Amino acid sequence: MDAEAVRALAAAGELWDVEFKQDGRDRLNDRQLVEAVVCMANGPGGTVLVGVDDGGHIVGAQPRHGDITDPARVEALILNKTDPHLAVRAEVVEVDGNDVLVVQVPRGPHGPVGTTDGVFKRRSLRYDGKPECVAYRPSEMLSAGLSLAGVDYGGVPARGATLADLDPGELERFRRLCDRGSGDSSLSTLDDTSLLRALRLLAEEDGQATPTLAAVLLFGREASLARWAGSAECLFQDVREGPTMANETLRLPLLRLMTELEERIRIRNSETELMVGLQRVDIPLVSTSTVREALANALVHRDYTELGPVTVQFADDYLSVTSPGGLVPGVTIDNILEQSRPRSVVLADAFKRAGLVDRKGKGVNDMFASQLRAGRDAPDYSRSTARSVSLLIPIGRADLDLVRFILTYEHDAQRPLRMDDLRVVHQIRVVGPSSSRELAEDLNLVDSAVRGTCTRLIELGLLDVTGAGRNRRYTLSSQFYALAEDRNAYVRVRGMQPVQQEQMILEYVRRFGSITRSQAGSLCQIEPTQASRMLRGMTSRSLLAMEGHKRSARYVLPE
Template identity: 45%
Template sequence: MDVARVRELIARGETLTTEFKRGSNFNDTALVETVACMANGEGGVLLIGVEDDGRITGATPRHGDRTDPRRVDALIASRTVPLLQTLTRVMTIDDCEVIAVEVPKSSRIVGTSGGVYLRRTLKIDGTPQCVPFPAYEMLAREIDRGAVDFAALPARGATMEDLDPKEFDRFRTMASASGADSVIAGLSDVEICRALGVVKPADDGVDRPTLGAVLLFGNQDAVVQHLPNHEVAFQLFSGLAMEVNHFTKAPLLKVAQDLFDRVATWNRDEELQLGMLRISIPNLPIVVVREAIANALVHRDYTAMGPVRVVINDDSFEVTSPGAFPPGVRLDNLLTVSQPRSPLLADAFRRAGLVERSGRGISLMFASLLRLGRDAPDYSQSTDHMVRAVVPLGHADLPLARVISQNESTTGRPMSLFDLQVLHELRAQTKLSANEIAEQLHRTLGETRAGLSRMIEAGLVELRGSGRGRLYHLSAGVYKALDNPPAYVRVRGTDSIQQERMITQYVESFGSISRAQAAELCMITPDQASRVLRRMAADGALVLIGARKGARYVAPSDAGPNES
């Protein structure tokens, strides 16, 4: 932190990560409370000696005739719980002394030694403030940051009698049938809870169930009493008419099984003819139903109000759950990062065979849909308060599904998720550069280029152009398998002679052509179109009239005397 950086922060004004405080009458208690408040947000910088409007008025010395930065940091460390390590600097700006305290974002909720807990938020007018931090919000924050597993919290007053033996039998049946954990299926009820980490010994030595045990195995009354926010809704629409509107507060394993059965009853198949074989293409592959529902039940924020919703309508299958993505998970890394909000619940679902053990369930969802010629799940409507997975319904791209099936049959192995994504993107957008593919698939450029090179060797895609104009498109073999060879001819583009013929014909028909029109006509980039047009002008086949955005090429016979 230097003077230039402080000036920059002051010029931007107060934000959630920048706080100004008047230099006089800002005592140690207020200093510690402000720093703890900022640490409970995104961290930031506290500037003492700066007015709310950004005027630099200077800070009163805090230690006699000077301010000792080390003593400021020591004060904060001694009066925060857990201990917070800050970095304080004192600098002179416009002949005034400013104290800059750099505050880290804390992984744990920070309070003062006096028991004050604050959090950072915005007022209605958009300016920041520190407000009291309620206990229920602190718990939700700890869970979101991965510091606390909700399922490990004690269910106050609950005993093993509040757990339903039928739910333990359900768990054993699931674990045995799936083969996910045959050992745990042979344990007693208490031993299962111990293996899953959802019981804790009380002072009297008796095992007491946690909230996770009640969620997984509790009877109806226990679930309602200890987990008031837990609820699941299944809604089925036909047009605007609601055919099913079912709500339940049953334990998780029972809910999951019920939802799977309800979706299976609705699910329909299309048929793909592959030689003498008929292949069923379901609206929703089983893995998609399983992973979408299980993820919502496991990863939802159980401190937030609202049900998990499973909604089927004419256009989509949607699963919505309260709470943001788990810590570290974002839209751009969904396929590569697996970070459960509750590791205990995730482990229980894995042992029951309800989710993918490798933690790549969402990748399996994407791959299973793309393999069947269907669109991938869409998570873009997710917010800081909910996660929404939307799977578009409708007819599958059966020709593309046939191509994928034939390729996998020939190679004897499933096509990779990257290959499936690229095939779908090029099928939809015709031509893309490596940069465009990398951006759309949220992958590095090096990773993308390596994958595309492998697809070229496999005969799935082809590369045209050079330099920045290099574009990828589906190969001739793929278009042939799609029963659409003419599309390949159009996509592949034309050689220079054919391009010149097409441009000449266009000019004869319409009088002139611009660079953008030539690029669209020949299905090449604007830079490639410019080179073709300039070459034709140099050969005397065309004449350039106008400049910049108004530049157009005409036939020599249509050019004026000063333009030919």
């Protein structure tokens, strides 16, 4: 690594795979250095920069071996002080007259890595989104070890358990679910032992059939759950003022728990009536399919080696479902619509064969599509961390004009819109006229794919386009405004180009000294989110300068 690369890393700030260590008057000792390396090895691996402070300023590293720092001795120190032994690459890079010790750390190849003093740390995110090193708890290491070894937690035998520890009533519940339309009816006639074997929920130990932990989670009696699956609990809360307020802790086998949670949500799930042509459509706060998918994902994919309950919370504007353990390895917030991987294959298979989840692994996509068709924002996973998965389902006021627009098209065309179609249409409705680049950034999609989607939507009569080249913007078609009985809005949206809006904003600032987001929105007759985007764009091109932060921000002419 050269000086320019070190400067670039320092300027970018601490990242998930980059850690800064200041080495000033309070010299970074060997123990602290080894613990920093262990922390990175228990994450994705990465780079430790010794001699860079938390602000990204290069302050220099103190010599560790007399008048110099010997990289070979640093590598030997880390190799000897880690368990299992970890080989790193160390080098000293001079940057603007200061020495920076660069330690490149691989990901731990055989599971959790600790110091020879028994200290285990891992990478985590703070409340403000910045990375830090925290204690690596035994339960977390167990989960990581099972995942690394390819061991299904649900398939681990429940030592000492017998068939008598399972509730026959819960096995019968499973048979009834299988006998329904979407279940695997071939399982509905099997006896208890044959059913458990078909679901791979029995393990052979000392010549005897022993229920697995998944069998206890699915069918266990109350005492069995307490003994072998103590982390299996759920907290249901309704924090809205009124007679439906609730705060309950539920410790039940998973199929019964699923039923109880669905019923609690059902009695709170009011509907809005909408006429689409001559047809009456009821728009619930949250669809049955969305509820089922959200609950099933939390119960099946949570990390049962982690203590703490699954939390289901009803609030005025959202339904949230939070489960212990981060996203399954290989699944991220960015690829959650493309990737479907169970934490426990046997648990996921049991829910699929009971007909409780989508058998094609597209349940999350259906959940997103259901929300967008109901005129509400898409489900939000952005609050998820390495320790928990947090799903926020907006249930605020539905955009009935958008619902009517989508359902009218799908009824007339006799085919549903694709997922990306729904996302693009919804985003344009929320933020107003948008370029393909802006839509790609907002939706985390590839620009070329967005252009293809917009072209198809134009051909379907759902979008119009204004401008050309860099000023090309996509808007909802005139059909939307006709159905919404607001044709004047269509003229306003199409009638004013971004260049004209920018000129209006600049003229306003010249005359009055500054402008806020709300003032820009009122001036140009656009949504606040679109005004914010336009002001940011003008700032990035040095047409304006921002003063203040967030809601107090105002925009002035640059000096």
